[in-house]
Every structure is written in structure tokens, then in C-alpha cells.
Amino acid sequence: MDRSTSVRSLDWENGALLLLDQRQLPVRTAWVRCETPDAVATAIAELVVRGAPAIGVAAAYGMALAAALDPSEDALRRAAETLAGARPTAVNLSWAIGRVLARTLETDPTGRAAAALDAARAIHREDETACEAMARHGADRIPGEGPVEVLTHCNTGALATAGIGTALGVVRELARRGRLARLWASEARPVLQGARLTAWEAVRDGLPVTLVADAAAATVMATRPLAAVLVGADRIAADGATANKIGTYTLAVLARRHGVPFFVVAPTSTVDLTLPGGEAIPIEERDGDEVRRIRGTLVAPEEAAVFNPAFDVTPPELITAIVTETGVATPPFRDALHALVESAP
Ligand code: MRU
Numbered sequence: 001m002d003r004s005t006s007v008r009s010l011d012w013e014n015g016a017l018l019l020l021d022q023r024q025l026p027v028r029t030a031w032v033r034c035e036t037p038d039a040v041a042t043a044i045a046e047l048v049v050r051g052a053p054a055i056g057v058a059a060a061y062g063m064a065l066a067a068a069l070d071p072s073e074d075a076l077r078r079a080a081e082t083l084a085g086a087r088p089t090a091v092n093l094s095w096a097i098g099r100v101l102a103r104t105l106e107t108d109p110t111g112r113a114a115a116a117l118d119a120a121r122a123i124h125r126e127d128e129t130a131c132e133a134m135a136r137h138g139a140d141r142i143p144g145e146g147p148v149e150v151l152t153h154c155n156t157g158a159l160a161t162a163g164i165g166t167a168l169g170v171v172r173e174l175a176r177r178g179r180l181a182r183l184w185a186s187e188a189r190p191v192l193q194g195a196r197l198t199a200w201e202a203v204r205d206g207l208p209v210t211l212v213a214d215a216a217a218a219t220v221m222a223t224r225p226l227a228a229v230l231v232g233a234d235r236i237a238a239d240g241a242t243a244n245k246i247g248t249y250t251l252a253v254l255a256r257r258h259g260v261p262f263f264v265v266a267p268t269s270t271v272d273l274t275l276p277g278g279e280a281i282p283i284e285e286r287d288g289d290e291v292r293r294i295r296g297t298l299v300a301p302e303e304a305a306v307f308n309p310a311f312d313v314t315p316p317e318l319i320t321a322i323v324t325e326t327g328v329a330t331p332p333f334r335d336a337l338h339a340l341v342e343s344a345p
Contacts, residue, residue, distance in 0.1 A: 004172050005165075007158035007201050009054045010061075012121070015068065017061040019049045022159055026200040037066040037079040044086035044093070047191065051160020052234045052270055053127050056092030059083040060120035063100040067116035071109045076101060076116075088282040089243055089311045090234040091272045096123050124162050126345070130267040130325035131163030138170030138230065138265050138323040139177060147181035148174065148227035151220060154188045154245035155197035156232035156265065166265040167230035168198065170323070175207055183209045184220050188245055190290040190308065214247050221258040229255045233266035233322075240316030240333030241278025242266075246309055252318035261320040268324050268344040271337055278313035286310050 011018045017034040023046065024030050032048050034040045040062030043049055049058045066079030080101050084094045103119040104112045142148055150171060154160075157168035164172050174180040183202055188194035195211055202209035212220055220226070229251055235243045242248070242264050255262040275281060288306030292298060300306075322329040322336075326343045329336035 004176060005158045005201070005205050007204060009051070009159045010049060010058055010162065012061055012117075012124070017058060017065065019043055019058065020159070021048050022050055022197060023047055025159075025196050034062070035065060036069065037062040037083055040065065041082045041086040044083070050193070051155060052090035052092040052232065053130075053161040053166070053267060054159070055087065055090055056096035056269060057120070057124050057127055057162045059086070059093050060096040060100045060123045063097055063104065064113070064117040064120045067104055068113040071104075071112035073105060076104060076112070087284055089284045090270070092234075092267075092269045095269045099123065127161055127267065128163035130269075131161050131165055131169045133325040134166055134265050134267065134323055135164060135169035135173035137325075137328050138167070138263060139173040139179070141263065141321060141323065141328060142170075142174060142179070142227055143261065144227060145179075147179050149182040149184065149224055150174070150180075150228045150230055151184040151186070151217070151226055151251070152198065152230050153186050153194060153248055153251055154232065155193040155201070156230075157198060157201045159197050159201060160232065166232040166267070167263070168201065170230050170263075170265055171207065172205070180207065183207055184224070184226070185209055185211050186214045186217055186247065186251070187211060188247060189214055191310075193245065214250075217251055218254050221254050221260060226258070226260045228261045228263055230263050230265055233264050233270045234311055235275070235281050236264065236266060236271045236322065236337070237275040237277050237281060238273045238334055238337060239277045240319055240322060240329070240331065240337060241281070242314045242316075242319060242322070243278065243281045243283065243311045244314065246312050249312040249314045249318075252314045256318050262318060263321050263323055264314075264319055265323040268326055268341045271324070271341050273338065273341060278315065281313055283313070284310040
């Protein structure tokens with residue numbers, strides 16, 4: 001497959017999961033080798049690998065490692081619980097684990113290691129293909145025919161998926177069609193996925209990118225002819241409410257104020273039809289030191305109390321469309337999302 005990117009977040013090699021260590025980017029390119037499900041769970045919790053689809057794929061391989069070590073049902077269920085507990089918000093994690101577990105338990109214990117690895121590989125391949133489809137559907141929806149400027153948040157690229165990305169995949173497709181005049185990327189404090197990861201991917205792949213502080217987003221919207229805001233998602237409730245990186249809701253409010261279409265781009269594995277609305281989505285709160293410090297350097301008093309939610313929830317009424325691999329949902333989202341999830345392979 002022509003990936004239109006040189007970036008890869010993970011790989012399966014000689015019975016182990018290799019993860020590009022995203023904590024070290026853009027300073028260093030280093031890989032972490034995981035040989036147990038516990039090592040994969042720790043890597044997910046510590047953001048070695050991050051981004052909803054990528055952590056789903058990583059956890060699927062974590063289940064394959066578990067099945068190779070001990071194919072008993074007890075051991076597999078324990079591994080599933082450990083992996084699913086690594087991070088709470090992205091539903092892709094439990095979706096992928098559940099799928100590998102079900103497929104593995106259908107099989108006789110002697111065949112479970114192979115069955116789990118097959119299931120993980122299928123999830124990996126499907127995510128690559130889903131990214132390509134989302135890129136096409138999303139790019140088709142961008143107004144006009146000429147080159148456009150778009151804004152994105154956090155990192156939704158090859159680092160966050162097994163393919164070319166979700167929202168960043170759409171940006172890559174716009175570039176491929178000769179329609180990308182400029183990508184505006186907000187830095188995504190406190191972990192800086194926009195600055196450290198999106199800007200790195202974009203520069204590496206030759207996309208015209210301008211990085212801005214999160215606080216500059218209103219100025220960009222007020223002064224630039226933005227054709228769209230494109231973001232990813234960690235969990236989408238049945239009504240379309242979308243949990244994504246903290247700061248996404250702010251951008252949606254600004255986009256509405258400035259008449260800019262606001263697109264959520266995510267595979268159907270991110271849609272959680274069991275949750276009626278956004279208030280039921282569990283939001284991860286991370287260590288206050290992520291805010292007090294930048295790269296280990298204190299930038300606030302050590303004693304300062306910190307509230308550090310990793311995600312926020314954008315209400316459906318601020319979302320123009322939700323782009324998935326099986327098609328595009330527009331408001332009202334409930335029936336449309338159901339149909340898109342049901343048509344997934
Ligand atoms: O905390 P992170 O870096 O895992 O958060 C990632 C995001 O919020 C992404 O926007 C989301 O997972 C979609 S990635 C295709």
C-alpha cells in the first residue's frame with residue numbers, strides 16, 4: 001500500500017511488538033520492544049504509543065503476546081483487563097481487545113497463539129485501510145476546489161494510527177490532490193502532541209505546516225481563510241458527542257463563531273453506541289506534573305494545584321460532520337452513526 005507517509009508508529013517483528021517511542025520525539029527516534037502484555041499496557045499508559053487507533057492496534061498485539069505466553073482463558077482475561085485499564089477514554093482499546101479475545105477463545109488452546117496474532121494483524125491491516133477511506137471521504141467534503149488552509153489539533157497522523165492518520169490523513173489527501181495551501185497545527189499543551197508530533201510528521205512528509213500556541217487559535221480563525229477544522233476522536237457517543245484531546249471543544253466553539261466547518265474524523269471503532277451522550281464518556285485525568293513542567297523543567301510553582309483532564313467533550317451541535325471509513329454522518333447524528341457502524345466490515 002502507498003502510505004503517502006514515511007512515518008510508522010508500530011510494527012510486529014520476530015514475536016515482539018515494536019513501538020516508536022513518541023515520548024522522545026522530535027528529539028530522538030527510538031524504538032521500544034514489548035514482549036509481554038504488561039509491557040504493552042505500560043507503554044500505552046506512559047504514552048510511548050498514543051492516539052486512539054494506535055493504542056487499539058498495540059493492545060491487540062498485546063493480546064497476541066499474552067496468548068503466546070499462556071493460552072489459558074484465565075490468563076487471557078487477565079491480560080485483557082490489564083491492557084484495557086491502561087487508559088480509559090479511547091474506546092478503540094477495549095474494542096480491539098474484545099475482538100482479539102473473542103476470536104482467541106473460539107479456538108482450541110493449542111491454536112490460540114496463532115488465532116490471536118491473526119486477529120491482531122487483521123485489526124492492524126483494517127486500520128490502515130480505514131485511514132485511506134477516511135482520507136478520501138474527508139477530502140471530498142472540504143468546500144471549494146482550489147487550495148485551502150485547514151487547522152488541526154493534537155496528533156491524528158501516522159503516529160496515532162497504523163496508517164496515514166484520521167484528520168491528518170485527510171490533510172495528506174488534500175496535499176495529494178494539490179489542495180493543501182497550509183496546515184495550521186495547534187501545539188496541544190500540556191503533552192504537546194501538536195508541536196512534537198504533528199509538526200514533526202508534517203515537516204518530515206513535506207506538508208506546509210505552521211505551528212501555533214493553543215491560545216493563538218482564535219487569531220488564526222479570525223484572520224485566515226480557514227476551510228475547515230479537522231480533528232480526531234477518542235470516543236464518539238451515540239448522539240455524536242465527541243471526546244478528543246483537551247482543547248478540541250474550545251476550537252469547536254471558535255469554529256462556530258467564525259463560520260468554519262468543524263469535522264471529526266475517526267474510524268467506526270471509535271464510535272461507542274452503548275453511551276447515549278457525551279456526559280457518560282470517561283475522561284482521563286493525568287498527573288499535574290504534565291502541566292507544572294515542560295520536558296522536566298518546572299514552569300509553575302511545585303505546590304500549584306493542577307487540574308489536568310487529557311480530553312474534553314465537544315457537543316454534537318458544534319460538529320458539522322463525522323467522517324468514518326464507511327461514510328460521513330451529518331446532524332442529527334444518532335441514526336446516521338448507527339448506519340455507519342453497522343456497515344463496517
Ligand atoms: O493523549 P493522546 O495523545 O492519546 O490523545 C490523542 C488524541 O486525542 C487524538 O486526537 C485521538 O486519539 C485521535 S488519533 C487518530
